[in-house]
Amino acid sequence: MDLAPLVAARKSRPEARRADLHGSLLEQLRDLIVEGQLAAGSRVAERVLCERFGVSRTPLREALKVLAAEGLIELLPNRGARVARLTAADIAQTLKVIGTLEALAGETACERITESEIAEIRALHLEMLAHHARRDRLAYFKANQAIHQALVAASGNAVLAQTYAGLSGRIRRARYAANLDLRRWDEAVAEHELILQALAARDGARLAKLLRSHLDNKSYALAAQSPEALA
Amino acid sequence: MDLAPLVAARKSRPEARRADLHGSLLEQLRDLIVEGQLAAGSRVAERVLCERFGVSRTPLREALKVLAAEGLIELLPNRGARVARLTAADIAQTLKVIGTLEALAGETACERITESEIAEIRALHLEMLAHHARRDRLAYFKANQAIHQALVAASGNAVLAQTYAGLSGRIRRARYAANLDLRRWDEAVAEHELILQALAARDGARLAKLLRSHLDNKSYALAAQSPEALA
């Protein structure tokens, strides 16, 4: 195999040698996995990733170790890494935990969220409605994520936010791949409407309950889907 | 600095060269941090850890990256690692999340726990009572942890258990260092009594509420303590 061009490419900008490789590698690898460019269950050779990123094995291996700790990939001793395969049970369990965390976030947020933060979430909500009206799934998905993200952030609990982000990232791939059926999609939008109302009214208990059931419903919908979409 | 003896020690057992260094290093480092042998906030030079474990920098650095991802240490670019300093807010936020996770675990466990698992938890509870009677804080602490651990495991939710373990590990150091005052200790034991009852009765809602308040109370007790104990 001819590595010369890659080596040349690396050496051609020696001034960047000490850039923040670790952080950027992590991000790029995560993106590859989340976007599904690295198929779930497929084995990943260090070498090919090194070539792709123009980096030696040392920083790449460090990144792989971190991703393994996060649960995005599995490390098989002496046999390399493979992208974690999410079973239906994994997804259901993760959504259960996420639902609980969001409920806590909602409850906490109601006590401390500012009016301007509520306004921002309302704006995101309206954008999401627009994407729903246009049946733009990708844009909807992103707006939806942004709303939940903002809500968790509004709790003011950094540990909660970090834990939530980690779990959310693990199943983002599956959620992204999962094409909602239209009926469930409409339901989800309706649920979001109620969620926003409860938040605006600062009704923590109600918001918690709504968020929990929202995530439970998402879980049921995913379970009802073809399992191969989760691979 | 003379590294010869260490190098010799390493080379003297080449048959162990390919042992599972990564996993074992992680464990040992975690232990060092949790047991407080590496003071919080103190900078940790890679070199000294390498000598201590008789390992080269490569596997050690991989372990440090993972620990940083777990939140046990902080990595300062080009300036090494330092043991994460837990603020009172960190601990309070973490306990809040842990309480919520335990509540979910309790609720779920009530629906699926077996009688023999309940019996095992009851046995742990009785052991804990014995340690309380003897005022043996260390043994009590361990039994206490074992009970909560078993309860979370009984939920059957692996994602929940893993998330719980991660957060629990992060503040174990603080909890361990925190010497409960006697009144709070007695209260905690009484709370555990109620928790066990609710579990035996499989009253999920009640168990969840008890666990949440148990952790909230632990949080208040820690907050009331001298902050320097948390360093």
Place this chain on the structure above:
DNA sequence: CCTCGCAATATTGCATTCAAAAGTCAATAA
């Protein structure tokens, strides 16, 4: 034709090496 065993190859795990950044400290000037 399929299965098993073994050599050739590839890949992983760790050690070592090299380069860049941070840290140290003494000499000098204000």
Place this chain on the structure above:
DNA sequence: TTATTGACTTTTGAATGCAATATTGCGAGG
């Protein structure tokens, strides 16, 4: 005396090298 500069040392970030393990391809035997 104190602040500053600049050479020297230490430490980190990344690349390379080497030994051990896994994988693959091929031929022999059933």
